[in-house]
Amino acid sequence: MELHFTLNGRPETMEVDGSKRLLDFIRDDLGLTGTKEGCGEGECGACTVMLNGEAIHSCLTMTGQLDGGELWTIEGLEQNGELDVIQKAFIKKSAVQCGFCVSGMVMSIKALLLKNPHPTQEEVKMAIAGNICRCTGYREVKAAVQEAAAAQSEEE
């Protein structure tokens, strides 16, 4: 099928196999390997990307579902050589160890802050409940979200 979509802010048109997993399309066809595969069945959140402003699992999505939509992957967050506030906050708060979960975690948080710039602790918890981290624990991640939310509102 002919797929029309926006990739990290750039319009794209491509001939694709609509039934291919979006995760494979992103990693193999687009060459964007920041999005990771953990479980492949919706449990770990490592494959999280943003479709039309919402966090979704790319492992549970077919590429055709992207048609007419707007896709953001972790690679799209850095703008003009500068990391996104969430990425900076993760570094500042040491919310990264092996890093495998981080792109999915950051995309979940990006979607949360777009909708809700000042989330409560409970809202943060709900937003990242589907992102499993085996290393860091969630305290640092939650601190990073509060840091990012504060930095974002200062920028405004």
Next chain:
Amino acid sequence: MARTEYLQPGTLEDLKNLLPTLPTNTAVLAGGTDLMPQIRTRHPDYECILSLWNIPDLRVVEETTDGYLKIGAMVTHAAAADNHLIRRYFRGLYMACSHVGSQQVRNKGTLGGSLVNASPAGDIAPCIFLYHGQLEILSQDGSRRVDMDEFLFPDGKTCLQQGEILTAIYLPIDKELNSCFVKLGSRREVTIAQISLCAAWKNYSGKPEVLSAFVGAIDRRPCAFPNPGLLADLLTAEQAAQLLADQIRQIRLKRTRPPKLKLTEAEQLYKERAAKGVVYDVVELIGAAEL
């Protein structure tokens, strides 16, 4: 292997026109949160995928002139939890949708997908039974509406035939009706129900009268709670919990085939004990709604 054809109509009209042309080996794709894991484990060789993803009409929630709330089959759990009409008239459904899986699952999983997938642990079906909902089914021959009882059979199978599409859920609006939904599972935020309970009640001169209640995840399809009136009062909560534990035990003893939900002995016993937890949660919610 031949490439799987991917069809994604943009309107209901286009969908109707496609139905007679579909190969028998076609899979319907809604959000994909159940279908994709199934494809991954079973490797079925689908000739064609029919995606409902881009049909705006299937995502509408609206009041009908004859007193129903029509919820499009492609409304996601997140959209349902955010919808003011669902929140106002069907609080139990709103509560169920707000706690399906994780945010990613709620953003993609649909109410229609949940009903057609018909997992015994699904959170949506008990609510549709509770509200006496009807389902709209589209086939080559046109559209029809069936009661939930006719849609989901006691053996857990649905009445949908190959090439039929669930297009909407109709829930009768009763402005006096209040409702709630609770579940207990194995992980706090991302929880597939081990047991769920929803109840609907009305207030008569300041006192709640529980009209009906349904239990999910204890049998192949949701079961009516034997004596819903007991849920109205903390004084009868213990009796209600005992009744539910007995019901779970009877279902287990009556079973001749292995359960669709494969549970260990310990998990089964957990379920009987969890009955008490969901009963007390519901009784408390009904009590709190009074204040």
